[in-house]
Amino acid sequence: MRLIGREEIENIALGASFFGAGGGGNPYVGKMMAIAAVEKFGPVKLVSTDEIEEEDLFISVAGMGAPTVLAEKIPNGNEYRHAFEKISQYIGKQFTGVFPIEAGGVNSMIPLVVAAQLGIPLVDCDTMGRAFPELQMTTLHLGGINISPLVITDEKGNISVTETVTDKWAETILRAETTEMGGQAAVALYPCTGANLKQWGVHGIVSQCEVVGQMIEQASGSKEDPYEALLRETDGFHLFQGKIVDVIRTTKNGFNFGTIQIDGLDQNKGSRCEIDFQNENKIAKVDDRLSAVTPDLIILVDTETLVPVTTENLKYGKRVRVLATKANPLWRTKKGIETTGPRYFGYDMDFKPVEDLQKEEV
């Protein structure tokens, strides 16, 4: 157990936007909410999955919808707690702590807000080890842990408790509600036991976000090559370095789709990297040769500062490095690939691990 205060929050938010793999939203609003909460209620206890009891109950709280809306439609700060309290009342049991659904600028922060408000611990695990766009794209889902009952609420006070026959139905129904509620809503989902998190959570992700965030924060003052250190820490693969020359965007069903074109610089001069995104980066190709594919993480960082570049911050002329890291092993199982692999997102190709693709290249 250790305490999470303002400084830790800054680093976690920055690191989470790295693991967001282009998605998960801009960390600014979430971070500001979390900092305000710990300054008002005191620091939050972060507990590892080894420290929680098997039979205790835990739940995730998150924002649903386009993170870009969040910046314009500021939550009143109570809707996440409202969602948490409603699910507890509905089930008739107390939850011991909360955990983030994903690593991402916004949803890594929201459980911290609730944990601070209620004085309960945050568990150091999530259910993706990265960001994904749909509610059923979780390692708990892979473990057969039911998403239901789950709660959705808005800043006005409308609230629903839903039980669905599949996790995908929860995604479908709550996505429609989110749209009606103005594009952003608060959800409480995946009520589960400590045993479930020990078996199916992505362990240590909050701490890993913090470490990575700190490395990025200190990159400019670092002696050794900070990018090399980042690759080593995340077991990552350098894919490309260059300048963004084109970004094509479309919005469909509340998701951001698009393609990024990057012209090579330095050792990549004369090459071109193309990245397809659907909220998160999904496919990276260098000179039409596949370099990495979902569920592996494809991450863009600013060439100089190493600050992660999320899809809403893509800009012509920006110099970036492209790297990839291995998805959690649960995502590389048959069910994992069915749930978040390239075919689910409409690409006619099989998943190939980034390490194999890199070997092929050599």
Next chain:
Amino acid sequence: MRLIGREEIENIALGASFFGAGGGGNPYVGKMMAIAAVEKFGPVKLVSTDEIEEEDLFISVAGMGAPTVLAEKIPNGNEYRHAFEKISQYIGKQFTGVFPIEAGGVNSMIPLVVAAQLGIPLVDCDTMGRAFPELQMTTLHLGGINISPLVITDEKGNISVTETVTDKWAETILRAETTEMGGQAAVALYPCTGANLKQWGVHGIVSQCEVVGQMIEQASGSKEDPYEALLRETDGFHLFQGKIVDVIRTTKNGFNFGTIQIDGLDQNKGSRCEIDFQNENKIAKVDDRLSAVTPDLIILVDTETLVPVTTENLKYGKRVRVLATKANPLWRTKKGIETTGPRYFGYDMDFKPVEDLQKEEV
């Protein structure tokens, strides 16, 4: 108290399609479900609002969505009971009986199904005295009785309990869920007391549907002019008689919009009647002169059989009589007109009572 069996159901369904004012759906599917339920579980007790206790709790169960979908997506028969049981469990109290939300081919029947299945009474009142397309268009809403908590469920078993800050928000959120659930869903809504129904219900509507249904059923063997008798029974005004020569339809947001053109016959020869509908008939004009307008009821019946013609059964060449009846006085209040008057439905005109419009014409 009296018992409702197969014969009563036939008449109620037929009469309800009259008060549906063009909407409320084809009575066939609802009627078949209700008949199957009373044949299996025995007849249903119909109790008047005078016979219920002020402090007892009651709730409405209904189908939401396009009634046309119902014929293709047959309910499994348990989803309405499922909705009823969930709301009872959520509130932690027992409901004494059920009441129809509206008079219409489908929703006059569904509470009968649940009443039969659970052996509880049906209250002889509804919340519209006709059919309307949205959940907040009820006399309970006019009385400030909250629609929440309310339940929506589908035939697969997905289920939500929702509490909203306004009745209109319930309409918005559940409409989106209904669409995702395939265009038709079961809802339980307006939990209320006997006192609420005594004060704000449209009393005796089930019995009135039955009387009107019986009159229509026996129209062909009647000695006196059955149409005149129908007008007398319903305090109605004859507007027009003719042949449908055109029906223009559009579908928007799950609602059926359109215009009906009727060329006059007999005493209306040389005249034309135009009726605008949005699920229900909303405006009737004869030779461009306003004859009746929502919330008053505009009803088309087959010229010979007097069987009500709902908007989905409009056909070129069909001979019809057009009549209008006065909306329940609650609909003619300021809040009633704001909720269901012509301006709510996008028409730039004020409400005028049908009896005044008829006087003007003379």
